Amino acid sequence: MKLLKLSIAKSWLALLGLAFLVSCSDAPKKIAFSGSTMGTTYSVTLFTKDPRYNESEIKRKVDIVLERVNAQMSTYDPDSELSKFNQFESTEPVVISRDLERVIKRALEIAEQTDGALDVTVGPLVNLWGFGPKAKPNNQPSGSELEAAQQRTGYEKLRVKNHQLIKDVPNMYIDLSTIAKGYGVDRVAHLLDQLKIQQYLVEIGGEVIAKGGKPNELPWRLAVERPVSTERAVQRVVEFKDGALATSGDYRNFFEENGRRYSHIIDPATGFPITHNLVSASVYTEDTMSADAYATALLVMGTDKARSFAQKHNLAVMLIYKTEDGFDEYISDAFKPLLTEQE
Ligand code: ADP
Ligand code: MG
DSSP, X not given: OHHHHHHHHHHHHHHHHHHHHHHHHSOOEEEEEEEEETTEEEEEEEXXXXXXXXXXHHHHHHHHHHHHHHHHHOSSSTTSHHHHHHHOOSOSXXXXXXXXXXXXXXXXXXXXXXXXXXXXXXXXXXXXXXXXXXXXXXXXXXXXXXXXXXXXXXXXXXXXXXXXXXXXXXXXXXXXXXXXXXXXXXXXXXXXXHTTOOEEEEEXXXXXXXXXXXXXXXXXEEEEEOSXXXXXXXXXXXXXXXXXXXXXXXXXXXXXXXXXXXXXXXXXXXXXXXXXXXXXXXXXESOHHHXXXXXXXHHHHOHHHHHHHHHHTTOEEEEEEEETTEEEEEEOTTTGGGBOTTO
């Protein structure tokens, strides 16, 4: 009897083993697609064993999520929730969606932490310099135009309270361009989490989040671009299984006038586009919205300040700055584990 029990137990074990083998041998299927959103492109790559999932079904869901973020945060859509708030020239509180609340709260936290280097109220200055939804100006804005725009900016004039948004100056204009892509990535990641997809990479315009690595314990591999506008070249290859990476740079989006280059990143302290030697800032952290916001803030700070900020806050940061004969990098200790062995 005892023997029989044992042999039954053994065969159960064998069966279990077989089931395990079968489940291991059906490798996860790869689903990858791309599309356009927020004036740029997005891409999603994922691995799943769930037979119910197919590309068109997941893409449809992803597009719904992105359209929603766009309808909330785009300054290019005059009917978006944010555009409506910008058009509402009043200091009365306005009830806002939870998404908008979350993004503006985080933007204000990072504004405080970075001493206003990140400031989502720079909209009037962005527009004045021709990097907003309207056409580019022909000349550099005048002193009085700059002064007027500066009076309408300042993150400390914007507050979120009881799910309501309040501006202290009626004609403020909020520009979430620097954080919305990152937030869109996080929302798509959230959707995939809800669908119980455990291995994915989501990217919008270069801002990415990864989860679970790839099959066979492999990390996701990504390239950080060399900051040149003439070609697309790789500066560094980074690898990680989980986490978000965002890069802000002034090498692709700028205009030139009389041989001077005007970046689309504005230093809120001066009202002028940044001009220093820092050309690219990458930040790796948990969520893409924060990575995106920090990357912009570091670019505003310039190399020295950005370096001390990264050290002080133990942020994983890679900075690329111009030198007389090319480019140099600063890689914070927290960023080093992402670099691949061969470099
Ligand atoms: P990219 O991903 O192309 O580098 P960013 O994410 O850095 O772009 O966002 C750039 C946009 O952010 C600008 O086009 C402008 O609308 C806005 N912006 C510019 N300067 C600032 C700033 N100091 N703080 C917040 N937003 C800014
Ligand atoms: Mg960015």
